Amino acid sequence: MRFGLIMSEVGNGLRRNFSMVISVILVTFISLTFVGAAILLQFQIGQMKGYWNDRAQVAVYLCTDNSSTGNCKLTEATADQKDLVKEQLASPALADLIKSVTFQNHKQVYAQYKASFGDTTGSDFITPSDLPETFSISLKDPQQAPVISESLSSLAGVEQVVDQRKYLDPIFSALNAASLTAVGIAVLMLVAAVLLIATTIRLSAFSRRRELGIMRLVGASNRFIQTPFILEGVIAALIGSVLASVAVVVIVKFFVRGYLAEQSQGFPFIGFGEGLIVVPILLVVGAVLAASSASVAIGRYLKV
């Protein structure tokens, strides 16, 4: 009975303020789409970090006949020097940090080089002996790379210790910047959405001030008076949230999975699952924002 009455009040309010309700829906739709995009970008960054942390390694390049940088003096690293490096890696201080170590001699390095860059011009001039023999070290915790670097780079016969993760930093910071931009736009739009919801509810309350006056006079409880208005705001915002959720899912399905993932096979992209995680977040954010701004807006009419 009372539920029916409240819902019919809500329906009346939505119909009476049709244009304002539409604008609330659109603004929440756009703002929450940006929120969703920001969250998706963070997921993407997390995914890529995880992917590369599994693969990126610390490479210890040994001296070749041609190298003069580091500890190299234009002579190939000797077997003794290699053994010293191995010994260091096996020492208790470092062994705990290391997941696995693989050694690649000139031939193996050359084969890998050929596979990656064989079709570039100039690759024909490279001979196996130009490429340094390499210890590739996988770490349990990639953050510990500086420790390896510190203990190995001073050894004789070691040209360079490189943490391959550093090549990815620019990509991550670009993605982070994009994500922060999306968050910034989202915050601005959310402020607009909150203010718009508050204005809409005030307008709605104003057009019903006769009813409100009588309700207060005859002793309708505050909760009963404010519920239709809050529901009005929440319903409008929820419609916007649903649209934003659809937009996010569409972006993941058709743009990320359907286009980006097809373009660059084997590269880690977020999937449908991440899109679905974003949906409830958007719905809750939309509903909570609308409910709180509507209840603040209607509070003025409830003072007794």
Added chain:
Amino acid sequence: MIRFDQVTKLYKSNARPALNAVSLEILRGEFVFLVGASGSGKSSFLRLVLKEETPSRGQIHVLGQNLGQLSSRKVPYFRRNLGVVFQDFRLLPQKSVFDNVAFTLQVIGKSKGFIQEAVPDVLRMVGLAGKTNRLPHELSGGEQQRVAIARAIVNKPAILLADEPTGNLDPSTSAGIMTLLERISKGGTTVLMATHDAGIVDQMQRRVIELVAGQVVRDERQGGYQTQAVPVQGFGGFGAQPGYGDIGIAGQSEATR
């Protein structure tokens, strides 16, 4: 039923109090006229009883509750025991007579069954049995006021507050409304009516409380609109005034200033 203890009401914009140290008591089942010029404090008095305002000083008890200690959350439940009628009816124009009255009961959560029984009953009592489906603008002023009264009493309140209920009506229609209020009073409801209508007050011969510039200057058991007896409360600051009738005019001019 209603007790004012040295109640003073000051509004921010006005140095002169709307009510000045008013003390009085209204008992169960009484029919009381509240008379006085515009701006003498009648409406403030009614608003204080409703707890639409809080007094600046003093205490108000209504229906055994100290209004100063009533939390704002409980005010709606307190108001369910009071009915209010206004000069301008305040009906909802898009709702029928039945729905206007039913609305009161709906918003305080009464069941459909109760509403279906109570509303026709009360409309019969106020003499609108045949007009339940009319809209307010299809009714005469007197009929609209009857709807408003029906709305005020449908929940069987202990107190009915009426703020110039006949102010917009012609004398014969007013008489009909007064007959109705009298009948409601006979049913045990305390009626407190603010009015300017001298004819009605003189004719009814009920308790009359007269306010001048926020002070009670007269409280008579069976009074008329104009004073004929010595005031119960002293004049206080008005001792310098030449005569009683002049004070009423003074109050009026003060209000229109």
